[in-house]
Amino acid sequence: MNGMRSRSDAPKSEPEYSQPKFLGKHSRSSILEIDCWMPSKIQAISPLVDRMMRLIEKAKCVPGAEFDVELAIREALGNAVVHGNQENPDKKVHIRCRCESGNEVSIVVTDQGEGFDFLKIFGNGLTSTPADGHGHGIQLMRAYMDDVRFERGGSEVHMHKRLRTTSPSQT
DSSP states (O other), X not given: OXXXXXXXXXXXXXXXXXXXXXXXXXXXXXEEEEEEEEESOGGGHHHHHHHHHHHHHHHTSXXXXXXXXXXXXXXXXXXXXXXXXXXXXXXXXXXXXXXXTTXXXXXXXXXXXXXXXXXXXXXXXXXXXXXXXXXXXXXXXXXXXXXXXXXXXXXXXXXXXXXXXXXXXXX
């Protein structure tokens, strides 16, 4: 899968994905940076997530929290393909992931759709049940990640997961 590598990985080539892009302008503490485009196909989600999770696990970005990150990525990509791009083959999904200092990961998923009105789905954001049976994927992302926010009118989701460290007094 192009666009994904740790500092020691060589890029892999697959025609459906964008050319590799290693972002050198981030801090030296980054262990892993991923920047790639995916077609708006449900079938493209699992291979991409599987490859990303292998890299995230290898880089030890958030040891013990990989399930949380994987679930959130799958939900974000599924929402981008189905709801954002409406499985339009002419549209793509952009995903960026950055692991820093071996204890946190940041993920941004952007679709080329119209976005959505977060308040329409979640009302005031205080209720636990989304209206009209929509928004369950968003609830999962919010439950498993430390920070989830939407930008660009809802067509971009930013997610962040930090490892919880315990101080000596808490052990």
